[in-house]
Amino acid sequence: MNIVLIGSGNVATHLGMALNGAGKPIVQVYSQTLINAQKLALKVGAKATDTIVDIDTTASIYILSLKDDALEAVIKKMPEVKGVVVHTAGSVDMKVLNRFAKHGVFYPFQTFSIDKAVDFSTIPILWEAGSDSVVDILRTLASALSPHVHEVSSLQRGKLHIAAVFACNFVNHMYRMADELLLESELSFDLLKPLILETANKVMDMPPGETQTGPASRTDMKVIEKHRDMLKSNEPFYSTYNTITQLILSANNDY
Amino acid sequence: MNIVLIGSGNVATHLGMALNGAGKPIVQVYSQTLINAQKLALKVGAKATDTIVDIDTTASIYILSLKDDALEAVIKKMPEVKGVVVHTAGSVDMKVLNRFAKHGVFYPFQTFSIDKAVDFSTIPILWEAGSDSVVDILRTLASALSPHVHEVSSLQRGKLHIAAVFACNFVNHMYRMADELLLESELSFDLLKPLILETANKVMDMPPGETQTGPASRTDMKVIEKHRDMLKSNEPFYSTYNTITQLILSANNDY
Numbered sequence: 001m002n003i004v005l006i007g008s009g010n011v012a013t014h015l016g017m018a019l020n021g022a023g024k025p026i027v028q029v030y031s032q033t034l035i036n037a038q039k040l041a042l043k044v045g046a047k048a049t050d051t052i053v054d055i056d057t058t059a060s061i062y063i064l065s066l067k068d069d070a071l072e073a074v075i076k077k078m079p080e081v082k083g084v085v086v087h088t089a090g091s092v093d094m095k096v097l098n099r100f101a102k103h104g105v106f107y108p109f110q111t112f113s114i115d116k117a118v119d120f121s122t123i124p125i126l127w128e129a130g131s132d133s134v135v136d137i138l139r140t141l142a143s144a145l146s147p148h149v150h151e152v153s154s155l156q157r158g159k160l161h162i163a164a165v166f167a168c169n170f171v172n173h174m175y176r177m178a179d180e181l182l183l184e185s186e187l188s189f190d191l192l193k194p195l196i197l198e199t200a201n202k203v204m205d206m207p208p209g210e211t212q213t214g215p216a217s218r219t220d221m222k223v224i225e226k227h228r229d230m231l232k233s234n235e236p237f238y239s240t241y242n243t244i245t246q247l248i249l250s251a252n253n254d255y
Numbered sequence: 256m257n258i259v260l261i262g263s264g265n266v267a268t269h270l271g272m273a274l275n276g277a278g279k280p281i282v283q284v285y286s287q288t289l290i291n292a293q294k295l296a297l298k299v300g301a302k303a304t305d306t307i308v309d310i311d312t313t314a315s316i317y318i319l320s321l322k323d324d325a326l327e328a329v330i331k332k333m334p335e336v337k338g339v340v341v342h343t344a345g346s347v348d349m350k351v352l353n354r355f356a357k358h359g360v361f362y363p364f365q366t367f368s369i370d371k372a373v374d375f376s377t378i379p380i381l382w383e384a385g386s387d388s389v390v391d392i393l394r395t396l397a398s399a400l401s402p403h404v405h406e407v408s409s410l411q412r413g414k415l416h417i418a419a420v421f422a423c424n425f426v427n428h429m430y431r432m433a434d435e436l437l438l439e440s441e442l443s444f445d446l447l448k449p450l451i452l453e454t455a456n457k458v459m460d461m462p463p464g465e466t467q468t469g470p471a472s473r474t475d476m477k478v479i480e481k482h483r484d485m486l487k488s489n490e491p492f493y494s495t496y497n498t499i500t501q502l503i504l505s506a507n508n509d510y
Contacts, residue, residue, distance in 0.1 A: 068477050091470075091478045109446060111453055111468050116460075122449045150446070159440040162482050162496075167433035167447045168454045169469030170499045171426045176463040176506070178422035185414040191364060191405070192422050193459055194377045198366055199423045200455035204448055205371075208431040213366050214424030215346075222323050223346045227417050236502055241417075243498055244425045247491055251431070 001137070002059040004028045004083075005046070006074060008036040010112035011088050012065035013043070018120040020044040022144040028056045032070075052077045059083045061137065063106060068092055075099065084134045086127075090161030093154045094128050103130040104138050107157060108145070111168050120145045126152040126160070177237060209251075216248035256392070257314040259283045259338075260301070261329060263291040265367035266343050267320035268298070273375040275299040277399040283311045287325075307332045314338045316392060318361060323347055330354065339389045341382075345416030348409045349383050358385040359393050362412060363400070366423050375400045381407040381415070432492065464506075471503035 001024055005016050008031040020026055026046040031037035034050040041048035049055065055062075057079050064087040066074055071087060075096060078085075085100040088107055097103035105128040112118060125142040128151065129135045142149040152160065175196065179189045202211040215223035224245060231238040256279055260271050263286035275281055281299040286292035289305035296303035304310065310317075312334050319342040321329055326342060330351060333340075340355040343362055352358035360383040367373060380397040383406065384390045397404040407415065430451065434444045457466040470478035479500060486493040 067473070068475060091481050110450055111457075113457065113461075113466060113468070116457065118453075124446050124449065126446075148449075152442075156440050156442055158481070158485060159436055160442055160446065161478075162485060163433040163436040163442075163447060164450055165469055165471075165482065165496070166429045166436065168450050169467070169471065169503070170429045170495075171451070171454055172458070172463055172467050172469075173499055173503050173506075174421045174425045174429065175458050176467065177502075178418040179463050181414055181418040181421065185411050187407075187411055187415055187418075189458075189462065191379050191381075191415065192418060194379065194403075195365055195419055195423050196426070196455050196458060198373075199426055200451050202366075202368065202371065203427070203430050203444075203451060206368075207444065208427055208434050211368060212424070212427050212431065213368070214420055214427075216420075216424065218322070220323060226346050226413070227420065230413060230417060236505075240425075240498065240502065241420070243495065244428055247432075247495065248424070248428050250491075251428075 001025070001061065001141070002027045002056075002083075004030065004056055004059040004062045005040065005044070005065070006030045006055070006062060006078075007065035007070075008033070008040045009065060009067070010114050011108070012063070013040055013114065014112045014118045014120075015063065015065060015088065015108060016040055016044045016046075018118070018145050019141075024141070024144060027059055030055055053079055055079055055081070057081045061086065061141065063088060072096060084137055086138070090164065091158055093158075094130060095154070097130065101131075102134050104128055104134045105154070105157065106138060106141065107152070109160065109164070111164075121147065124148040124150055126150050126157060128152060128154060128157065177240065181237070212248065212251070214248070216245045217252060219249060219252055256280070256316065256396070257282045257311075257338075259285065259311055259314040259317045260295065260299070260320065261285045261310070261317060261333075262320035262325075263288070263295045264320060264322070265369050266363065267318070268295055268369065269367045269373045269375075270318065270320060270343065270363060271295055271299045271301075273373070273400050274396075279396070279399060282314055285310055308334055310334055310336070312336045316341065316396065318343060327351060339392055341393070345419065346413055348413075349385055350409070352385065356386075357389050359383055359389045360409070360412065361393060361396065362407070364415065364419070366419075376402065379403040379405060381405050381412060383407060383409060383412065432495065436492070467503065467506070469503075471500045472507060474504060474507055 003026045026044040029041040037048035060083045062085045084102040086106040107126040110123045127138040281301040284296040292303035315338045317340045339357040341361040362381040364379045382393040
């Protein structure tokens with residue numbers, strides 16, 4: 001199983017290193033910026049190229065990890081290949097790869113930061129096959145990285161990606177707003193860390209509908225009014241507080 | 256150091272058990288519902304009462320862990336005591352305790368669920384003293400539970416409480432919305448768990464301004480439009496998506 005990596009960003013880098021670590025040979029890395037291709041190629045023992053027509057056409061699998069808007073252009077320009085072509089995007093339908101006889105999706109469901117090591121054995125790998133002929137190779141590739149391997153359709157993957165935006169990207173923005181509030185009061189973000197971990201750990205064991213705490217969840221309007229009063233001079237904070245508090249208050253009535 | 260616990264909810268229970276475990280004797284538990292006072296009293300080896308005038312007036316510290324609206328009523332009705340009276344509320348000014356000569360605040364900064372064990376040694380304990388004469392007893396009590404002990408004013412505590420609403424309560428609501436989205440697609444919340452833990456773990460080492468990922472943080476309008484389109488039939492999800500996405504897009508421009 002020879003692999004070509006197309007792209008050199010966070011996902012390509014972490015995925016490439018994990019595949020290399022699992023003994024799957026990566027033969028080539030393509031990036032439109034040669035230095036980026038070279039950096040990743042060095043990490044995974046592969047050759048580097050920035051010339052799309054030079055992509056090795058004899059590999060068994062091509063993994064496209066690119067920003068969504070770069071993806072379509074690269075798909076158009078890629079040479080004919082006989083191997084399986086997959087992308088790793090959460091919100092892109094598999095059908096964009098229709099020009100390749102063998103294609104599919106290979107989506108490691110995690111948030112990747114370039115400098116932070118990732119343990120792939122805990123990450124769900126979601127795959128989708130364009131035809132029966134690629135099922136085995138995708139399942140083998142996924143299983144080499146993680147025991148958590150799931151077949152997921154393009155429609156489901158789209159929904160899952162939105163759920164991840166709420167549970168990861170929006171959550172991080174809440175951390176960021178909390179950080180700003182503390183900064184104003186000259187308090188350290190460190191004070192919040194045990195609370196942040198506990199909030200995440202709770203939903204490992206209980207459904208999030210049962211772990212809701214705080215003034216809105218106990219309909220404590222007295223505290224909510226105090227908070228509104230303290231935030232009213234800070235428009236984004238005030239309106240975000242009101243919007244999410246209202247959602248929690250409404251959810252209370254559903255139970 | 257004899258302690259009387261006033262209240263029998265999540266905070267009173269976890270705090271009482273931790274104090275008891277640290278060798279601080281709890282002599283009495285008051286709750287307006289006798290069975291609740293008895294349950295907690297049994298756990299901490301104390302006597303129980305539901306009669307406010309029967310509160311032991313010889314204790315050295317009285318810890319009031321009550322809902323904000325019950326707090327004021329109980330403060331009014333409590334007998335005269337010589338010991339230190341503290342409350343454990345995030346958003347209540349210390350001055351509500353002015354009728355007691357010795358008073359202060361003792362605020363364990365964590366989210367408590369009744370059924371989930373809590374390791375107090377990781378929890379910041381925030382204290383505020385109404386007079387110099389209570390500083391030592393509050394600091395001693397806090398240090399018996401945790402190495403993370405901080406003096407924090409009522410104003411700072413109010414801000415910290417709001418920050419906690421964002422970083423904990425609102426975060427949990429984001430988990431809940433993600434859970435609902437997955438339910439619609441017949442996907443398990445389990446798929447999100449590694450992502451949730453990683454998102455929380457990242458901000459242990461890096462400021463949250465540097466860990467933001469996702470379509471809004473890379474100004475990927477193509478994906479954002481796709482998500483809006485998928486959510487448009489679901490009003491609370493659509494408007495929450497738009498509100499927080501807009502905040503992240505604006506934050507991008509700040510850097």
